[in-house]
Amino acid sequence: MCDYEVLGTEQDLKELSEKYGFNAGIIAIGDNFTRKIMVDKIVSTCPTFNFISAIHPNAVIGKDVRIGAGTAIMAGVIVNCSSKVGSFCILNTNSSLGHDGRLGNFSSLAPNATLGGNVHIGELTAICLGANIVQDIKIGKNTIIGAASLVLEDVPDYVLVYGTPANIVRKISIGEKYLQRHEYKLLINKKKTISK
Numbered sequence: 001m002c003d004y005e006v007l008g009t010e011q012d013l014k015e016l017s018e019k020y021g022f023n024a025g026i027i028a029i030g031d032n033f034t035r036k037i038m039v040d041k042i043v044s045t046c047p048t049f050n051f052i053s054a055i056h057p058n059a060v061i062g063k064d065v066r067i068g069a070g071t072a073i074m075a076g077v078i079v080n081c082s083s084k085v086g087s088f089c090i091l092n093t094n095s096s097l098g099h100d101g102r103l104g105n106f107s108s109l110a111p112n113a114t115l116g117g118n119v120h121i122g123e124l125t126a127i128c129l130g131a132n133i134v135q136d137i138k139i140g141k142n143t144i145i146g147a148a149s150l151v152l153e154d155v156p157d158y159v160l161v162y163g164t165p166a167n168i169v170r171k172i173s174i175g176e177k178y179l180q181r182h183e184y185k186l187l188i189n190k191k192k193t194i195s196k
Helices: 010-020 032-045 181-195
Strands: 159-162 167-171
Touching: 010 032
Parallel strands: none
Antiparallel strands: 159 167
């Protein structure tokens, strides 16, 4: 990809870090669960590896914000005051986390996702493209908020939520794929089949 040479896999990390003199990096995998699996593999093979966070210079980070290790914050992101972003999160282009917000470890905000103040997101939860969540909402762990959804009520663990206003479509299992268009269509089509 991009004509870069691939030096090895996660199993080679310890040897590569010694050979090339590095001991830090970030994981650039969009899928939350796959990112967690990779972190676990790296920690087991190279326990002294340091996970760094990357914050784009065009992001706006408010006062008293805490950001965990291995988190990526992209261009145009706004993280308002007194918010806490967990470890290994991704806040994608032009997403925003309102004041006093919480993102659990391995969670993600897709481009243009907007969260009001005091919104709490559980670990491994994905807020998809352009979703909006009003203030004081709690979203459970390993949950998917569908693209362009409007969330007006708390959402439990392990569900797919979609629509305006958002409704629970169905239960999901840990590690269920959501980033590719055909997989997202399958998630929604399962709802249609269940509803009939």
